[in-house]
Amino acid sequence: MRCGRSDGPGERREAVRRRLAAGVALSVLALVLVTATLLGLRSEDCSDPDGERAEQGRENGSRGERGEDEEDEVRPWMKSRLPGGLLPRHYDLHLHVHMDNFTFSGEVSIQLDCVNATKYIVMHADRLEVSSVSVWSGSSASRSANRGVGGAVRVHRHFPVPANQMYVLALHRELRPMKTYRVNISFQAVIEDDLLGFYKSTYVVNQEKRETHSDTGVLVRLYARPDAISSGSGDYALQITSRLLGFYQQYFNIQYSLPKLDLLAVPKHPYSAMENWGLSVFVEQKLLLDAEDSSSSYQMELTMVVVHEICHQWFGDLVTPVWWEDVWLKEGFAHYFEYVGTDFLFPKWNMEKRFLTDVLHEVMLLDGLSSSHPISQEVVQATDIDRVFDWIAYKKGAALIRMLANVMGPQVFKKGLNDYLLTHMYSNAARNDLWNKMTQAMQSAGRDIDVREMMDRWTLQMGYPVVTISRSQSDELLSSDVIVDQEHFLYSQEMGWKNNSYQWLIPLTVAIGNITSISPESLIWIHNKTEVHRLAELHAASWVLGNMEQTGYYRVNYDLDNWRLLVQQLQDNHQIISVGNRAGLIDDSFNLARAGLLPQDVPLQLIGYLPSEQSFLPWHAASRVFYQLDKLLDRTDNYPLFRASYQTEELQRELIMLACSFGNKHCHRQAVTLISDWISSNKNRIPANVRDMVYCTGVSLMDEDVWEFVWMKFHSSTSVSEKKLLNLSLISELVPEQDLIDVIVHVGTIDLSCPSGTIDLSCPSGTIDLLYPFSGTIDLLYPFSGTIDLSCPSSGTIDLSCPLRLPCQRRGGPAMLRALEVVEGNVRWHRLHQRLFYQWLSKANDNTANGYSD
Numbered sequence: 001m002r003c004g005r006s007d008g009p010g011e012r013r014e015a016v017r018r019r020l021a022a023g024v025a026l027s028v029l030a031l032v033l034v035t036a037t038l039l040g041l042r043s044e045d046c047s048d049p050d051g052e053r054a055e056q057g058r059e060n061g062s063r064g065e066r067g068e069d070e071e072d073e074v075r076p077w078m079k080s081r082l083p084g085g086l087l088p089r090h091y092d093l094h095l096h097v098h099m100d101n102f103t104f105s106g107e108v109s110i111q112l113d114c115v116n117a118t119k120y121i122v123m124h125a126d127r128l129e130v131s132s133v134s135v136w137s138g139s140s141a142s143r144s145a146n147r148g149v150g151g152a153v154r155v156h157r158h159f160p161v162p163a164n165q166m167y168v169l170a171l172h173r174e175l176r177p178m179k180t181y182r183v184n185i186s187f188q189a190v191i192e193d194d195l196l197g198f199y200k201s202t203y204v205v206n207q208e209k210r211e212t213h214s215d216t217g218v219l220v221r222l223y224a225r226p227d228a229i230s231s232g233s234g235d236y237a238l239q240i241t242s243r244l245l246g247f248y249q250q251y252f253n254i255q256y257s258l259p260k261l262d263l264l265a266v267p268k269h270p271y272s273a274m275e276n277w278g279l280s281v282f283v284e285q286k287l288l289l290d291a292e293d294s295s296s297s298y299q300m301e302l303t304m305v306v307v308h309e310i311c312h313q314w315f316g317d318l319v320t321p322v323w324w325e326d327v328w329l330k331e332g333f334a335h336y337f338e339y340v341g342t343d344f345l346f347p348k349w350n351m352e353k354r355f356l357t358d359v360l361h362e363v364m365l366l367d368g369l370s371s372s373h374p375i376s377q378e379v380v381q382a383t384d385i386d387r388v389f390d391w392i393a394y395k396k397g398a399a400l401i402r403m404l405a406n407v408m409g410p411q412v413f414k415k416g417l418n419d420y421l422l423t424h425m426y427s428n429a430a431r432n433d434l435w436n437k438m439t440q441a442m443q444s445a446g447r448d449i450d451v452r453e454m455m456d457r458w459t460l461q462m463g464y465p466v467v468t469i470s471r472s473q474s475d476e477l478l479s480s481d482v483i484v485d486q487e488h489f490l491y492s493q494e495m496g497w498k499n500n501s502y503q504w505l506i507p508l509t510v511a512i513g514n515i516t517s518i519s520p521e522s523l524i525w526i527h528n529k530t531e532v533h534r535l536a537e538l539h540a541a542s543w544v545l546g547n548m549e550q551t552g553y554y555r556v557n558y559d560l561d562n563w564r565l566l567v568q569q570l571q572d573n574h575q576i577i578s579v580g581n582r583a584g585l586i587d588d589s590f591n592l593a594r595a596g597l598l599p600q601d602v603p604l605q606l607i608g609y610l611p612s613e614q615s616f617l618p619w620h621a622a623s624r625v626f627y628q629l630d631k632l633l634d635r636t637d638n639y640p641l642f643r644a645s646y647q648t649e650e651l652q653r654e655l656i657m658l659a660c661s662f663g664n665k666h667c668h669r670q671a672v673t674l675i676s677d678w679i680s681s682n683k684n685r686i687p688a689n690v691r692d693m694v695y696c697t698g699v700s701l702m703d704e705d706v707w708e709f710v711w712m713k714f715h716s717s718t719s720v721s722e723k724k725l726l727n728l729s730l731i732s733e734l735v736p737e738q739d740l741i742d743v744i745v746h747v748g749t750i751d752l753s754c755p756s757g758t759i760d761l762s763c764p765s766g767t768i769d770l771l772y773p774f775s776g777t778i779d780l781l782y783p784f785s786g787t788i789d790l791s792c793p794s795s796g797t798i799d800l801s802c803p804l805r806l807p808c809q810r811r812g813g814p815a816m817l818r819a820l821e822v823v824e825g826n827v828r829w830h831r832l833h834q835r836l837f838y839q840w841l842s843k844a845n846d847n848t849a850n851g852y853s854d
Helices: 009-034 051-060 068-074 226-230 235-252 296-311 328-345 351-367 391-408 410-424 431-444 451-459 560-576 579-594 601-612 616-633 639-645 653-661 665-681 688-701 704-716 720-727 737-745 814-846
Strands: 086-098 103-114 118-124 129-137 155-161 166-175 180-190 219-224 260-266 273-276 279-283 319-321 427-429 465-471 481-488 506-513 522-526 530-534 543-546 555-558 758-761 777-780 786-789 804-807
Touching: 129 155, 129 166, 219 226, 219 235, 235 260, 235 296, 235 328, 235 410, 273 296, 279 296, 296 328, 296 688, 319 328, 319 410, 328 351, 328 391, 351 391, 351 579, 351 616, 391 410, 391 431, 391 451, 391 506, 410 427, 410 431, 431 451, 465 506, 465 543, 465 560, 481 522, 543 555, 543 560, 555 560, 555 579, 560 579, 560 601, 579 601, 579 616, 579 814, 601 616, 601 814, 616 814, 653 665, 653 688, 665 688, 665 704, 688 704
Parallel strands: 219 260, 260 279, 319 427, 465 555
Antiparallel strands: 086 103, 103 180, 118 166, 129 180, 155 166, 273 279, 465 481, 481 530, 506 522, 506 543, 758 804, 777 786
16 A cells, blocks of 8 residues: 655655655664663774773873772773663654765764763764764753753763774763763764664665554554555565554553554565564565465464564563673563464464474574583673574573473463563563562462572573483382483583583473373472482383473483383374374484484384374474484485485475475476476466475476576566575575575585585585584685675575685684584594494385385
């Protein structure tokens, strides 16, 4: 829907420019308000960063006359944290956008209270050129006062500190405690090109908007290209946003705090989206939905991004973490509610079960490395901030929140969240503030559990435990007794990297089953390294199952007799064990075997029941381990034996993906046929749910004419989701930057199995496949200067220069260390397990009763 009257072309262009400027200004306003509690405008100045040292020397004498602590007190800008002596109360911000030369200017007036006497006003700032400053006290500091009347505090000088992204006002006299002051600053800067801060992005056409309201009267608007609006591509996001506002308001029992919420679709963005308060910005592919061309997976992904950003209006905007070390307090909650909120919108999608494979299994791969880190990380300087926004913060944070929610129960959990948000709304909070409210909620329900004592073990220690449940073999214990051990789980068990001092407070849920039934679950708290617990009705033919529905963030191992009973149960009647637990058994068993904690044949025997499995989740869990095995075994002499063993029927999307990836000839023929039909008829009859796989497979198998055809369709398509799918098959400078990772992932791969030496990157393009997901950068050494951006799981992007050689050395920061640890683990697996794996596989193929066949 287009808004406004019909004017001439010139007037329309000018009107669009004014609306664009207004939209950009609103975006920046929201960004500034979000950081209000940090007393910070982000800015940077190219002036000499040491200039303030001379000033400090003139005012306070040389460093030799002062101790280090005292030096920090008189030079507060040398620390990364803002001093606590001044508290901001209100910001008035005015911005002027100059579209003729892509710059902006503005003025901000900050009302603040003085807590401790100080001669310095320190703000976070980045890339702003400050032209004038003034400070006022007394009645002149009020919002209604005339700024030019009396009460001026003389500013001796002001200067930037780029290294810490700060701006400093040095005053002639100290500000006095219990007094109110007002700081006025004028500034200007360039609108950037690098997708950071206030940046510009280009549309082929201009922007328009479409008007709706939530049930509680909140105005919800969506800004996008006119053709996207007129085609209805924004309607879906508007609809679910309105419903989500009602959902969150009811769940948290706190109303949305602003009168409006705007959604802005932009062609380029450094992330999928950004949750500015009242104005969430999305890359187009995460906000616009074309109903006829979009697959169910595309719809689900878009839905979850919107759910995530709307959650941030409470967790992140209404209540903001005190410091970057607890960024997971907002990202972990938003990621957790991706599944809770999406389940509210579409219960049939079964999001609680998808959490296991999409979140829990994903992050446990990363967190099982010795190069992992605690979820709460120390942040000392500005350059440390980016590294805390990784999968540990998002996915582990979500998994720990889910574990706590299951321990507390839904009503008590909601009460704790409500108390936390009400207490700290419009302010900051730390993790202990959350734990205290959760503990109080538990106590009010008559449960004496110290949540802080429990959760500190999970947030301040890296990794997670493996819990081993063993039947008693001692004459001193009863047959119904089990021994429960906990230890730090690592894939590199034999390398001596395991931290034996780690110990967790573990909520272990267990059930006992047999061939016909399973008992209700019970909760056992594990405090020590080793404990003995008595389980009722545990007989010789009964099996024990731990971590029911995988609500806990740990792996479970068993004695071999119990594994044998579980394998037999799956083969005889797998439905006795729930879908979530079947997926968990597959994931745990393969990863325990990979870590050397379980014989390699156990997981292979366990998945022998899969031909009779009709549910998606166990197949999805299996597909993950199949892909890992495929990468491990590729290029080995017996690889065809593995590939033939795990070709699958086209039962569902996951199996089709497996079949095409493993070279199933029928899958390849179908893809080629569908692409050929599209070319000959010029009608795309490819089912939306499998288009990405058909595009990738067909283009990779067919000739250059097909590539040209798909490239033409990419340019002619107006469908955002269709363009994204086509991007997976193509590479060009014209492909949007945020899609390059997806493009390159499907172009080629290289082998990272070398523990030493060099890696050749094939021309003209390729990927470094790291087997395990992680984020960060790898510095490219001789002869190429650049970085590989590893912000996407299992892949990296690269400025493709040919030839490129990357020495396999322990350099390049945490990302490189994780990559090399994975490589070393792969080499170790080949050395220890490859021969036995193929021996078992050969026997399994000879025995059709195991269910493996072509």
